[in-house]
Amino acid sequence: MNAQVLALLLRPAPGQGAVLALPATAFAMVTALVLTVVGGAQKFWSWTDPDAGLYQALAAIALVLLVVPLATLGGAAARLSARRRDERLSTLRLLGVSPAGVTGATVLESTAVATAGSLIGVLGHLAVVPLIGLIPFRGEPLGAESILLAPLGVVAVIAVVVLLAGVSAVVGLRQVVISPLGVRMRTSVPRVHWIRALLAVLVIAFAFVFVQVFPGTAGIVITITVLAGMFAVALAVLNLIGPWALKIHAKQGLRRAEKPERLLSARLVLESPKAAWRQVSGIAMTSFMAVFAGTGVAFMSTMSATESAENLALAADIRTGLIITLVGSFLIVAVSIGVNQASSILDQRELHRSLHFLGVQMTTVDAARTRAVMSPLLFTALGSALCAAVLVFPLVGITVITAPLSLLTIAAVVALGIALVWFGVRVTRPLLGTAFQPA
Amino acid sequence: MYLLPARFRLQTDDMPDADDEAGRMNTPVLHAQSLTKTFGTTTALAGVDLTVARGESVAIMGASGSGKTTLLHVLAGITAPDAGRVTYAPAAGAVVDVTGGSERERSRLRRESFGFVFQQGLLIPELTAIENISLALMINGTPRRAAMEHAAGWMASLGLGGMEERRIGELSGGQAQRVAIARAQVTGAELVFADEPTGALDSQTSTDVMNALLWSTTGQGRTLLVVTHDSEVAARCSRTVRVRDGHIVDAAVSA
Numbered sequence: 003m004n005a006q007v008l009a010l011l012l013r014p015a016p017g018q019g020a021v022l023a024l025p026a027t028a029f030a031m032v033t034a035l036v037l038t039v040v041g042g043a044q045k046f047w048s049w050t051d052p053d054a055g056l057y058q059a060l061a062a063i064a065l066v067l068l069v070v071p072l073a074t075l076g077g078a079a080a081r082l083s084a085r086r087r088d089e090r091l092s093t094l095r096l097l098g099v100s101p102a103g104v105t106g107a108t109v110l111e112s113t114a115v116a117t118a119g120s121l122i123g124v125l126g127h128l129a130v131v132p133l134i135g136l137i138p139f140r141g142e143p144l145g146a147e148s149i150l151l152a153p154l155g156v157v158a159v160i161a162v163v164v165l166l167a168g169v170s171a172v173v174g175l176r177q178v179v180i181s182p183l184g185v186r187m188r189t190s191v192p193r194v195h196w197i198r199a200l201l202a203v204l205v206i207a208f209a210f211v212f213v214q215v216f217p218g219t220a221g222i223v224i225t226i227t228v229l230a231g232m233f234a235v236a237l238a239v240l241n242l243i244g245p246w247a248l249k250i251h252a253k254q255g256l257r258r259a260e261k262p263e264r265l266l267s268a269r270l271v272l273e274s275p276k277a278a279w280r281q282v283s284g285i286a287m288t289s290f291m292a293v294f295a296g297t298g299v300a301f302m303s304t305m306s307a308t309e310s311a312e313n314l315a316l317a318a319d320i321r322t323g324l325i326i327t328l329v330g331s332f333l334i335v336a337v338s339i340g341v342n343q344a345s346s347i348l349d350q351r352e353l354h355r356s357l358h359f360l361g362v363q364m365t366t367v368d369a370a371r372t373r374a375v376m377s378p379l380l381f382t383a384l385g386s387a388l389c390a391a392v393l394v395f396p397l398v399g400i401t402v403i404t405a406p407l408s409l410l411t412i413a414a415v416v417a418l419g420i421a422l423v424w425f426g427v428r429v430t431r432p433l434l435g436t437a438f439q440p441a
Numbered sequence: 442m443y444l445l446p447a448r449f450r451l452q453t454d455d456m457p458d459a460d461d462e463a464g465r466m467n468t469p470v471l472h473a474q475s476l477t478k479t480f481g482t483t484t485a486l487a488g489v490d491l492t493v494a495r496g497e498s499v500a501i502m503g504a505s506g507s508g509k510t511t512l513l514h515v516l517a518g519i520t521a522p523d524a525g526r527v528t529y530a531p532a533a534g535a536v537v538d539v540t541g542g543s544e545r546e547r548s549r550l551r552r553e554s555f556g557f558v559f560q561q562g563l564l565i566p567e568l569t570a571i572e573n574i575s576l577a578l579m580i581n582g583t584p585r586r587a588a589m590e591h592a593a594g595w596m597a598s599l600g601l602g603g604m605e606e607r608r609i610g611e612l613s614g615g616q617a618q619r620v621a622i623a624r625a626q627v628t629g630a631e632l633v634f635a636d637e638p639t640g641a642l643d644s645q646t647s648t649d650v651m652n653a654l655l656w657s658t659t660g661q662g663r664t665l666l667v668v669t670h671d672s673e674v675a676a677r678c679s680r681t682v683r684v685r686d687g688h689i690v691d692a693a694v695s696a
Contacts, residue, residue: 260579260585261579265572265576265579352563357565359519360557362580
């Protein structure tokens with residue numbers, strides 16, 4: 003494919019501004035969030051005193067918590083960018099362009115959009131740094147200058163985001179089956195087997211035995227390594243059970259569905275429980291941590307009469323870190339879901355138009371897609387929170403009585419996060435509305 | 442049947458030849474007067490008059506850009522004309538001004554009284570065949586079990602028995618189009634609008650789909666309006682209307 007044809011293909015078509023702006027915005031968000039999170043963590047690693055290890059371990063856990071939703075968001079942005087090409091790709095195939103040429107054009111565009119988005123993200127990061135710098139840790143604000151990454155670090159983050167966009171574009175193209183007439187066929191539902199639950203139980207049993215034999219007097223490095231390992235195991239178990247649990251939940255919803263929107267939403271989840279899980283998986287671990295760590299911190303704060311000032315400050319710092327992680331995680335998931343929804347709406351534009359012709363109200367379709375997001379989200383968030391509450395049951399009981407305000411704060415942040423995700427779906431409503439406008 | 446809002450209802454004087462109940466079967470089911478519609482500087486409809494009798498099958502033919510799809514959309518209340526009026530006379534109840542009322546009311550009219558079949562079927566890929574059909578009833582408030590039973594009956598009638606739980610991607614083009622026909626008919630729509638229903642099918646499948654479409658509409662005393670490029674499809678309709686540059690230039694009764 004020569005440069006002139008490539009330039010013609012990459013030229014934005016009239017009316018496609020929003021389609022380009024959406025992934026660019028998502029990439030900007032990803033870059034800004036990664037820079038902010040890594041920048042914040044950088045400050046923790048600058049400490050060298052004896053307590054620094056604990057802060058660094060907690061920061062590492064927070065980073066692990068944010069990696070999953072960030073990767074999901076990056077993937078969603080890249081898929082949205084690649085989908086824009088579907089129709090033109092079919093035309094290219096008809097014109098005799100090789101699959102490699104088609105892939106090249108798509109990857110080039112996705113990376114161009116990602117680069118533009120990332121550069122905007124850097125500006126966004128610079129804009130929020132003064133605010134993030136005000137957050138207090140160890141009795142003093144973090145400071146804006148200590149959060150800023152070195153120029154090489156910024157370039158590295160941009161490179162990773164652009165690389166992610168390119169890889170996701172290639173993977174996305176492989177997943178989208180395009181016939182020469184551009185008809186995308188979805189012939190079979192991907193299977194999610196119960197064997198996942200069995201595997202998860204085996205992993206939990208192994209982890210339980212491992213914890214029993216682990217020496218209680220191990221050094222800090224070993225303890226942190228084991229803690230990180232346990233965290234990875236917990237994530238793996240959640241990823242094994244999650245899609246299967248969502249499938250069972252959606253199947254129950256399907257059986258009970260009496261209203262069209264309920265039928266549609268259950269089927270939307272069952273279409274790909276793995277995709278539904280990918281959207282909300284970041285919330286599962288965050289919600290688990292919110293209750294688990296939130297209860298612990300609340301419990302620590304009730305011991306003010308006996309605890310030292312250092313420990314009280316540590317409890318306050320952990321609470322601050324927990325709330326930041328919760329807000330960050332929900333924010334990323336909300337943006338990710340917004341991007342996924344926008345992508346899906348653009349993909350199904352013709353179908354929505356036909357539903358409008360049939361007299362179906364936009365509110366019905368809107369309710370179905372909102373439910374298809376919120377139902378797995380609530381199931382995941384509340385399910386994970388319940389699991390954590392069961393694990394620390396006696397502590398929850400004590401803190402409900404002794405420190406209800408601390409627990410209420412965590413609950414309020416989780417509720418706010420859920421509202422944020424709902425808002426992520428809601429902002430794409432005008433885009434859906436364009437298919438339902440009278441001709 | 443759903444009772445339309447008062448501002449939708451018209452006096453029967455608005456429709457030609459509507460004197461008594463017995464004569465209602467000969468009454469035009471659809472009547473369009475002086476329809477005009479422009480998109481920017483393009484005139485899609487330039488004063489179109491058309492009357493469709495109950496139980497008739499009318500093929501609308503014309504070159505690309507002649508205005509035939511716009512005519513179908515205006516007749517069905519999807520697109521509002523710049524001028525002119527379309528009236529619909531249901532078998533029971535007052536005459537309805539299709540071009541009047543709000544978008545919400547027109548949507549309700551389409552949902553409850555009209556059926557649609559599109560070129561690509563445009564079925565919901567996540568739903569099974571039977572769910573796609575029963576959804577049309579559920580949207581109108583029919584309980585799911587009753588909707589599914591009714592949908593299953595239509596599937597059996599159209600030779601789709603045993604395919605209820607198949608997803609749309611698992612059906613052939615002809616089977617998917619018959620599901621779309623069942624969806625258009627399951628609500629008891631008196632008037633079915635089809636836009637190139639056989640456009641994406643081979644000739645044998647096209648014949649089968651037209652058989653199903655005609656049997657389920659005119660074969661049941663209902664009315665069919667079909668936009669087509671295919672002269673063989675048009676030949677199977679009771680009347681062909683040719684559109685050119687936004688005008689009806691010819692209306693012939695098939696032999």
